Amino acid sequence: MPLDAKIPIGPLAEKWDRHRFELKLVNPANKRKFEIIVVGTGLAGGSASASLAELGYSVKTFCIQDSPRRAHSIAAQGGINAAKNYTNEGDSIWRLFYDTVKGGDFRAREANVYRLAQISNNIIDQCVAQGVPFARDYGGLLANRSFGGAQVARTFYARGQTGQQLLLGAYSAMMRQVATGRVTMYPRREMLELVVINGQARGIVVRNLITGAIESHAADAVVLCTGGYSNVYFLSTNAMASNVSATYRAYQKGAYFANPCFTQIHPTCIPVHGANQSKLTLMSESLRNDGRVWVPKNAAEKRPAHQIPESERDYYLERKYPSFGNLAPRDVASRSAKEQCDSGRGVGETGLAVYLDFADAIKRDGRAVFEQKYSNLFQMYEKITGEDPYETPMMIYPAVHYTMGGLWVDYNLMSTIDGLFVLGEANFSDHGANRLGASALMQGLADGYFIVPYTIGGYLAGTTLPNVSIDHPAFKDYSAEAKNRVRKLLSIQGKRTVDDFHKQLGLVMWDYCGMARNNDGLKKAKEMIQELRDEFWQNVLVPGSENDFNQSLERVGRVADFLDFAELMVIDALDRQESCGGHFNEAYQTEDSEAKRDDENFCHASAWEFAGEGKTPILHKEPLVFENVELTQRSYK
């Protein structure tokens, strides 16, 4: 199947309007008759469920947590971008669009990114109307701050808990629809199968995580909002349950997976403390507004931070990138930190950390102002490390945080399976090879509130959908498949725990398919993953039983999928013989070790088609055409 992104024709700024006009509409009286399944209740899933139900559709929403208010969007700290230009700095939709395309190292679709920038303003309006308590100035108007990769202050925030407040907004809008009966909520359910009938997504099979029962649900369309796959690395800033299973299952059923090797390493996380660490915690990038990153100039330095005089500190981001300084984009800042630590100048017990120092800003603004901005982040840091960042500089180190890759979708956010829509981090659409700060929240909400409600209507109105209920034989087959897999995993009864395998996989990925990659390492990783997977299916130990609340069983299914998916990431990384954004192949770098793109050969999205178990996936390329911006080398100097 050739890839058709279905980008509307016409000038960039008019595409979305024109497209909305051209999309077929569902007769309001008929909307109720259409059933839509939404999987996941983060920003994308919550906002989509609410908006679709408001339009009158019958929505069934699923999440793995005990409540739809807990998805990992809740942990986003820093903020959400919008082109409001409230600060009068000359921001515009065009500038937000340009920054996002450039930040993504020219590996995203112009039309999608432009639409995102257009919608950004509506999102802020919507959230304020819902009661999101954004930060405000003394006059009562909304406050803004700046963020990595941008020279204007366009980020709206709610202290350091912006994701939480936006998610609670979407959640409450959705719960209002639960009360009307238009959304039916199914918490503690995990999607095990996507049901495709005659090429159309028509339902899902889930496991009830309390009883273990395998349940079938039919619908006219399925919307996946299941987030990213950072947990393939075991240690990441993602919540413990975040996983790739839903999107991977869709991939196995025919949805192409795009750019799986595009992962983002966040520069400001709390460093690893030891072997039993279960996850990493991010310190919002917004701290880089006021913090200065440094390491001692001398690798043999043993003194505590405050005893090291100014002249013996290297503020390396300010030195290397004078115009962006500490606000250099995430990938650039992360790699620089690794470089410093690799050269032996890292600090802390493990040597795998750099300082983020607020002394100057606290002196400048006073502690009170600082507390208002960052108190919760500072508290969080102190809780985890036992150190007070008002007194000693923070220690930070990069960690995996976000995945730009995801299921391939067209302009309508529909995957290569008809009727399967993919929103938020789960799709590949807007961030190219690197996501700018405060853009994830924007994208999740744009997709859910303002895009899919229209495009799904266009699909439903323009498609013949035969009647399908859960009595259709496909549901029986898929349920049986799901059950068999559960039983198989339980029956292995080997000698190593699920986490043990997961940690080993994570290390392989971090070492060979992490911040910097090279062809030898990637080839080696591929073999290691295959060996590990073989061992896993012989030797994993899952306690407990199938018809019960069984958290080991939940995890083992996710790890099994990560083991398959990891190989796809490596295959993609090996195929992309260039460096761009978060994908840094050491063979392709500029003289000052920046990512060097190859626009001639790799100015495309790589969409992988599943070819069957154990077979090499088939690559399809979607060429990226830049008509409105000029491809330049990203420079933040």
Add this chain to the structure above:
Amino acid sequence: MTKAINLTLKVWRQKGPEDKGRLETYDAKDISTNMSFLEMLDVINEQLTLAGKEPIAFDHDCREGICGMCGAVVNGRPHGPEKGTTLCQLHMRHFSDRDTIFIEPWRSRAFKIIKDLVVDRGALDRLIQAGGYISANTGGAPDANAIPVPQASAELAFDAAACIGCGACVAACPNASAMLFVGAKVSHLVLLPQGEPEAAQRATAMVREMDSLGFGNCSNERECEAECPKEISITNIARLNREYFKSRFFSNVK
């Protein structure tokens, strides 16, 4: 600096809602004080698994104090001994070598035990569903700066909106009251001009739902405020009472 400590754990084990449940004793050896409480439980669970036993079921997700999924009663206190801290953010440096730690689920008639430390907090979602929102359909919002909100109100609203829905307040309350949770939501929304039009309706509906779900009344014990990991202030309960009173006597809401 990192240290290792040895502990005795007394953990509530209960196979399912109907099972009686009992405390089991486990040795937690060589626990690094840099670990979080849940990482310590991970270590025990790995050991149990390898010994052919079932690991301890406990809810958790973000492990950074924001999703509200975790929670257990540690030595008699919801989320453990540290003030303003969720269980996942509690670190082992707050315990000493040879301590005995009791770990039990939320106990409240509003929350049924599912397994071990896992409980059903669905009642909290039903409270939000009853009225914890502003009715603003997608698409109809005016410009975000059309209605200025005094900074002080926005800050107070935020303080209330910081609730993570963990249910510790209910677990801490001798009456199993959800007043702090409901007070926080009612306050968050009524402190903003956008939330005012529905204030009376909201307060009435949420309080009624609270009664019908079997939560108890508030008798000012203040345990909720003391145990809330987000330090939600009890003044939010006073505000809820005021709003409820206003809605009963000065509004058309029946």
